[in-house]
Amino acid sequence: MATMESLIVTVNRIQRACTVLGDHGGDSALPTLWEALPSVVVVGGQSSGKSSVLESIVGRDFLPRGSGIVTRRPLVLQLHKTEQGVQEYGEFLHLPKKKFTDFAMVRKEIQDETDRVTGKSKQISPVPIHLSIYSPNVVNLTLIDLPGLTKVAVEGQPESIVNDIESMVRSYVEKPNCIILAITPANQDIATSDAMKLSREVDPTGERTFGVLTKLDLMDKGTNAVDVLEGRAYPLQHPWVGIVNRSQADINKNVDMIAARRREREFFATSPDYGHLASKMGSEYLAKLLSKHLESVIRARLPGITSLINKSIDELEAELSHLGRPVAVDAGAQLYTILELCRAFDRIFKEHLDGGRPGGDRIYGVFDHQLPAALRKLPFDRHLSLQNIRKVVSEADGYQPHLIAPEQGYRRLIDGALNYFRGPAEASVDAVHFLLKELVRRSIAETQELKRFPTLQAEIAGAANEALERFREDSKKTTLRLVDMESSYLTVDFFRKLPQEVEKSGNPTSLSADRYAEGHFRRIGSNVSSYVGMVSDTLRNTIPKAVVYCQVREAKQSLLDHFYTQVGKKEGKQLAQLLDEDPALMERRQQCAKRLELYKSARDEIDSVSWAR
Numbered sequence: 001m002a003t004m005e006s007l008i009v010t011v012n013r014i015q016r017a018c019t020v021l022g023d024h025g026g027d028s029a030l031p032t033l034w035e036a037l038p039s040v041v042v043v044g045g046q047s048s049g050k051s052s053v054l055e056s057i058v059g060r061d062f063l064p065r066g067s068g069i070v071t072r073r074p075l076v077l078q079l080h081k082t083e084q085g086v087q088e089y090g091e092f093l094h095l096p097k098k099k100f101t102d103f104a105m106v107r108k109e110i111q112d113e114t115d116r117v118t119g120k121s122k123q124i125s126p127v128p129i130h131l132s133i134y135s136p137n138v139v140n141l142t143l144i145d146l147p148g149l150t151k152v153a154v155e156g157q158p159e160s161i162v163n164d165i166e167s168m169v170r171s172y173v174e175k176p177n178c179i180i181l182a183i184t185p186a187n188q189d190i191a192t193s194d195a196m197k198l199s200r201e202v203d204p205t206g207e208r209t210f211g212v213l214t215k216l217d218l219m220d221k222g223t224n225a226v227d228v229l230e231g232r233a234y235p236l237q238h239p240w241v242g243i244v245n246r247s248q249a250d251i252n253k254n255v256d257m258i259a260a261r262r263r264e265r266e267f268f269a270t271s272p273d274y275g276h277l278a279s280k281m282g283s284e285y286l287a288k289l290l291s292k293h294l295e296s297v298i299r300a301r302l303p304g305i306t307s308l309i310n311k312s313i314d315e316l317e318a319e320l321s322h323l324g325r326p327v328a329v330d331a332g333a334q335l336y337t338i339l340e341l342c343r344a345f346d347r348i349f350k351e352h353l354d355g356g357r358p359g360g361d362r363i364y365g366v367f368d369h370q371l372p373a374a375l376r377k378l379p380f381d382r383h384l385s386l387q388n389i390r391k392v393v394s395e396a397d398g399y400q401p402h403l404i405a406p407e408q409g410y411r412r413l414i415d416g417a418l419n420y421f422r423g424p425a426e427a428s429v430d431a432v433h434f435l436l437k438e439l440v441r442r443s444i445a446e447t448q449e450l451k452r453f454p455t456l457q458a459e460i461a462g463a464a465n466e467a468l469e470r471f472r473e474d475s476k477k478t479t480l481r482l483v484d485m486e487s488s489y490l491t492v493d494f495f496r497k498l499p500q501e502v503e504k505s506g507n508p509t510s511l512s513a514d515r516y517a518e519g520h521f522r523r524i525g526s527n528v529s530s531y532v533g534m535v536s537d538t539l540r541n542t543i544p545k546a547v548v549y550c551q552v553r554e555a556k557q558s559l560l561d562h563f564y565t566q567v568g569k570k571e572g573k574q575l576a577q578l579l580d581e582d583p584a585l586m587e588r589r590q591q592c593a594k595r596l597e598l599y600k601s602a603r604d605e606i607d608s609v610s611w612a613r
């Protein structure tokens with residue numbers, strides 16, 4: 001069964017994972033775990049004694065000192081209690097494996113690390129520094145030290161710093177999971193203390209606020225803070241704790257922390273004003289109080305945190321699967337990815353043709369409706385008008401009119417008529433071409449995996465359209481050839497089966513008289529017309545066959561064949577160019593992946609301890 005202590009240890013680990021993986025709250029674009037974790041945040045005006053309180057809780061000098069705004073990044077201070085006799089040391093998250101046993105070096109590292117992010121500009125930054133202290137003299141506790149609230153910027157600092165600090169502090173204390181350690185010096189007006197003002201605003205009922213009065217030893221003679229410490233003057237849900245830190249003179253004299261703690265104990269024990277409160281005063285008591293409270297808050301919040309973690313993991317996984325896997329770096333894997341994407345597109349395109357998706361049926365519409373309609377509309381009436389027949393036949397006869405049947409006239413009339421079939425043949429090819437193009441466009445749009453890669457998307461669309469263009473050329477040649485074939489050799493049987501004029505009339509003299517009369521030409525017209533009708537029936541069947549063979553079948557079988565050959569010849573760099581993702585998307589995937597890693601490690605942390613129920 002886990003002890004209470006392991007709860008704080010668990011949360012400490014999750015907090016560290018948050019910093020490693022870039023979650024310090026305040027980023028609304030990603031779910032944050034940082035903000036859900038309970039923590040103790042130290043707030044107070046400048047010189048209120050924040051650093052002194054922290055050092056006294058730790059029992060060590062380790063915080064930077066100086067004038068102006070010294071704390072310029074949040075310091076997440078994680079205290080880990082160790083066995084008696086084990087050497088104390090500090091360890092920074094940004095310098096893992098380096099144990100600081102000299103606390104003066106800890107102080108220097110905090111300063112250096114602050115400057116590393118903020119520059120020497122004295123700006124502030126919300127990126128926390130994580131410091132763990134392992135010591136037998138601490139209780140398990142996590143405290144976050146923030147820049148002191150201030151009214152004026154000092155030299156070299158931008159005016160905005162006053163507001164920047166306030167918003168940073170506010171962003172911490174606003175969280176409902178934040179336990180506020182409000183530091184107020186006793187020798188100032190408590191009502192106007194920065195810490196109390198802010199905590200009242202964000203926690204009006206005082207349930208999250210621990211009031212700490214520092215500098216009790218500096219109060220004017222004859223005054224005391226008993227009213228406050230006993231909870232009458234400024235009541236909070238938790239008891240006020242009075243503190244006596246080292247004075248500046250003590251610090252200058254290098255009075256060590258252990259001696260200072262002893263002196264603090266003596267101060268309360270011997271004080272006529274506070275003697276009766278002595279067991280509930282001082283920094284050691286404060287540390288224990290906070291540790292106990294933090295544990296109980298964590299315990300209460302844990303179910304909520306667990307469900308938040310699970311929910312966020314689901315959300316992030318869903319988003320990541322939507323964003324797709326990251327692009328591989330080596331050329332082989334890139335080629336594989338490109339081919340996979342092509343295949344995904346090709347699959348959808350085929351589904352459109354084969355009927356899994358809509359659109360393919362419109363091709364049949366061309367054969368069933370458009371082509372027959374176009375054939376019906378051909379102007380054979382005009383071509384085979386009596387007048388034109390007469391003209392064509394006479395011209396074909398030349399100076400010597402035909403004697404029996406106008407062989408040449410027939411041929412010319414038929415040739416002229418067959419020529420008209422070129423139009424519908426070409427139109428069918430074009431109509432199917434545009435339908436195929438439209439299906440390519442739709443298939444590209446429907447290939448979700450391709451959306452990430454606009455360049456590849458455009459290349460595939462280009463290659464597919466080029467291929468369709470080639471198929472169209474071929475199809476045109478083939479269908480026109482069908483028409484030309486009809487002209488090049490006429491169906492002999494048709495004419496042989498025609499009733500002979502001679503037999504019909506049975507009278508050769510009347511035949512010759514009739515030869516240049518209307519009836520004769522009308523018969524020619526009707527013969528040509530039925531021949532052309534027969535060809536039309538044939539072409540209505542053969543043109544679709546040619547179109548499907550040259551365009552539809554080719555599109556299904558080898559739409560991207562050319563493209564595959566081209567891609568196969570490309571070098572690594574060119575392949576990478578095809579897979580150039582939208583940078584915003586890449587960034588987002590990285591962020592989501594990092595955040596997912598955080599949530600998963602947090603889940604593992606929580607799973608690894610079995611909770612005392």
Ligand SMILES: Nc1nc2c(ncn2[C@@H]2O[C@H](COP(=O)(O)OP(=O)(O)OP(=O)(O)O)[C@@H](O)[C@H]2O)c(=O)[nH]1
Pocket residue numbers: 044045046047048049050051052053066068069070071147148214215216217218243244245246247248249251
């Ligand atoms: N006598 C006495 N002096 C104190 C006490 N607490 C703090 N001081 C002194 O007050 C000064 C400011 O204390 P710090 O702990 O540096 O205050 P701070 O809030 O961290 O200040 P900044 O980081 O500059 O905002 C130092 O000189 C301390 O020695 C106290 O309880 N008694």
